[in-house]
Ligand SMILES: Nc1ncnc2c1ncn2[C@@H]1O[C@H](COP(=O)(O)OP(=O)(O)OP(=O)(O)O)[C@@H](O)[C@H]1O
């Protein structure tokens with residue numbers, strides 16, 4: 001039991017003195033996940049809005065597809081992106097495999113369906129309420145979509161945070177396309193997996209604590225977004 | 236035969252429905268409705284619940300296509316017709332942002348919006364609550380925002396669906412003076428109301444609907460003194476003709 005307690009103490013020590021390795025790994029994690037979440041929002045919000053208010057053939061199929069992709073296993077995404085980026089793959093010439101960029105691509109693919117599906121639901125619910133009002137004002141399709149996205153901003157923020165939480169906690173995809181290379185592609189989850197398997201509990205625990213705190217912070221932000229949303233929605 | 240024609244509706248009328256038929260839930264809720272709205276003054280549409288008053292406003296606003304009949308008007312710009320719904324929907328933003336959004340939709344150039352916004356807030360006496368979330372306002376205040384938002388389009392035809400239902404006398408007063416101001420600026424106003432007093436105070440013309448058809452078209456003076464159609468007489472006597 002002392003071993004466990006010592007490991008915890010050492011882990012807090014790492015955090016307290018901002019250990020260089022720990023900071024580097026946390027920094028890369030955040031960089032990859034924030035970039036992927038941003039890309040996923042830029043793709044997912046408009047996609048969700050188009051699925052919600054657009055009238056075009058194939059819309060139903062696309063909606064089902066996006067919803068199905070929400071549950072994509074990270075390792076499968078990793079595998080597919082690996083095949084795309086590997087030397088023999090269609091994008092092999094770009095030389096992206098085992099770079100942070102590859103990890104951002106994989107997490108973007110993982111998170112976009114989540115954000116798009118939640119955005120579609122948000123925008124569709126709002127459209128049911130706003131449709132006649134916006135049409136009576138003479139708003140075109142573009143203006144309508146922008147209005148709905150903005151008025152759904154708190155729910156969309158929740159969607160983005162949910163997507164970010166998934167990306168931050170995910171191991172499979174970043175492991176496969178990043179390769180967990182020290183100082184290059186090592187992020188929190190892959191480092192924890194590796195250090196634990198090597199019996200190096202100090203760094204693993206330190207990173208685990210940081211990851212937990214970040215997850216809690218994300219959840220607190222979700223709550224904040226909900227409350228602000230409720231204040232604006234009223235009745 | 237369905238005709239939706241942008242053309243001169245007929246002398247003196249700003250918009251005219253001719254033989255408009257609308258099927259909902261397996262019955263004709265508008266049943267060959269003929270309705271002409273005079274260009275000049277305020278027209279009140281009266282009639283019992285379910286007569287088709289709200290639907291006829293939606294047809295005039297172009298939100299609902301009739302299954303049969305014609306809609307004639309010369310209002311080609313989408314912003315020529317503005318509609319304030321029975322239950323107005325305000326955006327999840329502040330009052331100021333609601334009006335700014337409307338001005339943007341109406342294509343008001345960016346540099347003019349600030350000035351117009353100030354005018355609108357003053358006109359609706361909304362300046363004190365400009366930065367409150369619009370949906371947190373009281374019912375009467377929300378109605379005022381919806382009304383000002385519609386007027387921001389500078390419409391030639393303003394359609395109002397029971398704008399003072401469930402408002403207290405003071406809020407009703409505020410809305411009524413907005414309506415009179417709009418009419419004084421030359422906007423044609425169509426007002427759905429159940430309130431005979433309100434019709435007396437505001438209306439120049441009355442159109443009485445019953446079961447999706449027009450049963451009486453008259454001047455307000457004449458109609459409110461002595462309605463001619465049996466349906467209108469029964470309505471004011473408190474009897475429902477079903
Ligand atoms: N989507 C629909 N499905 C079935 N019936 C409908 C539908 N929309 C409207 N109706 C019916 O059409 C009729 C006319 O509706 P409308 O809303 O125009 O009435 P109204 O004259 O405005 O009544 P109120 O004074 O209660 O506001 C009503 O009987 C209503 O039930």
Ligand SMILES: [Mg+2]
Pocket residue numbers: 288289290321396
């Ligand atoms: Mg009605």
